[in-house]
Amino acid sequence: MYGARSGVGADTHTGAEQGREAITGPPRWVKVFATISAVVLVAFLVVRFTVFAGM
Amino acid sequence: MTMRPRLRRFVLTTHVISSVGWLGAAAAYVVLAVLVLTTPNALIVRASILVMQRELLFVILPLGCASLITGIVQSLGTTWGLFRHYWVVFKLLMNVFALFLLVEYTKSLVGLAGRAAHPDLFGDVGFADHAGYPVSSGADLHMLQDPGHIVHSAGGLAVLITATVLAVYKPRGMTRRGQRQQLEQRRSQNERHRVPQAQKQ
Numbered sequence: 001m002y003g004a005r006s007g008v009g010a011d012t013h014t015g016a017e018q019g020r021e022a023i024t025g026p027p028r029w030v031k032v033f034a035t036i037s038a039v040v041l042v043a044f045l046v047v048r049f050t051v052f053a054g055m
Numbered sequence: 056m057t058m059r060p061r062l063r064r065f066v067l068t069t070h071v072i073s074s075v076g077w078l079g080a081a082a083a084y085v086v087l088a089v090l091v092l093t094t095p096n097a098l099i100v101r102a103s104i105l106v107m108q109r110e111l112l113f114v115i116l117p118l119g120c121a122s123l124i125t126g127i128v129q130s131l132g133t134t135w136g137l138f139r140h141y142w143v144v145f146k147l148l149m150n151v152f153a154l155f156l157l158v159e160y161t162k163s164l165v166g167l168a169g170r171a172a173h174p175d176l177f178g179d180v181g182f183a184d185h186a187g188y189p190v191s192s193g194a195d196l197h198m199l200q201d202p203g204h205i206v207h208s209a210g211g212l213a214v215l216i217t218a219t220v221l222a223v224y225k226p227r228g229m230t231r232r233g234q235r236q237q238l239e240q241r242r243s244q245n246e247r248h249r250v251p252q253a254q255k256q
Binding site: 023024026027029030033037041044047048051 | 141145152156202203206210226227228230231234235238
C-alpha cells in the first residue's frame with residue numbers, strides 16, 4: 001500500500017490481469033494460505049479453549 | 056474515493072509506525088513471557104507481570120487499534136481497496152483476529168496483575184535459591200506462570216510477521232469483487248473514449 005509515485009496506490013498487479021476479461025477464481029497461493037491459516041486457527045482455538053481455558 | 060497524495064502519505068506513515076511498533080512491542084512481550092515462565096525468582100515473576108500489563112494496556116493495545124484503523128483508512132483511500140486484493144483481505148482478517156484475542160487476553164492479564172500487585176501474594180517468599188534470590192514454591196507463583204502468556208504472545212508475533220510479509224510482497228490476485236470493479240471501470244473508460252471518436256466522425 002504505497003503511493004502512486006513509488007508504486008503505492010498504483011495498482012501494480014493489474015498489468016498481468018489486463019488481458020483477462022472473464023472473472024477468474026483465486027490464485028493458488030490464496031488457497032494454500034487459506035488452508036494453512038484455517039488449520040493453524042483451529043489448532044490455536046482448540047489449545048486456547050481446552051489446555052489454557054483459564055487464561 | 057482516493058486520498059490526496061499528502062494525506063495518503065501521512066496515513067501510510069502512521070500505519071507503518073503503528074504496525075511496526077506493534078510488531079516490536081510484541082517481540083519484547085515474548086521475551087518477558089519467556090522470563091516469567093522460566094525464572095524461579097518469585098519477585099521477578101511478579102515485576103514482569105506488572106510490566107507486561109502496562110505494556111499491553113499502554114503500548115500494544117493502542118498500537119494494534121491504530122494499525123487497524125489506519126490500515127482501513129489507507130486501503131479505502133487508495134486504489135487498493137479493502138476487498139479488492141486477497142492480500143489486503145487476509146491482512147484485515149489477521150489484524151481483526153489478533154486484536155480480538157489481544158483484548159480477551161488483556162482482560163485476563165489485568166486480573167492477574169491485580170493479584171500480582173497484592174502485598175500478601177507470596178506468603179512463602181523468604182526462601183532463597185543457590186543464587187540468593189527469593190523463591191516461592193506456592194500456588195501463587197504457579198498461577199502467575201501460566202503458559203498461556205507464551206501461547207498468546209508467540210501466536211500474536213507470528214500473525215504480525217505474516218501480515219508484514221504480505222504487506223511487503225503484495226502477492227497478486229484479485230477477489231471477484233475487485234475483478235468486477237476493474238471490468239466495470241475498463242468498460243466505462245472504453246465508453247468514454249468511444250463517445251469523442253463518434254463525435255469526430
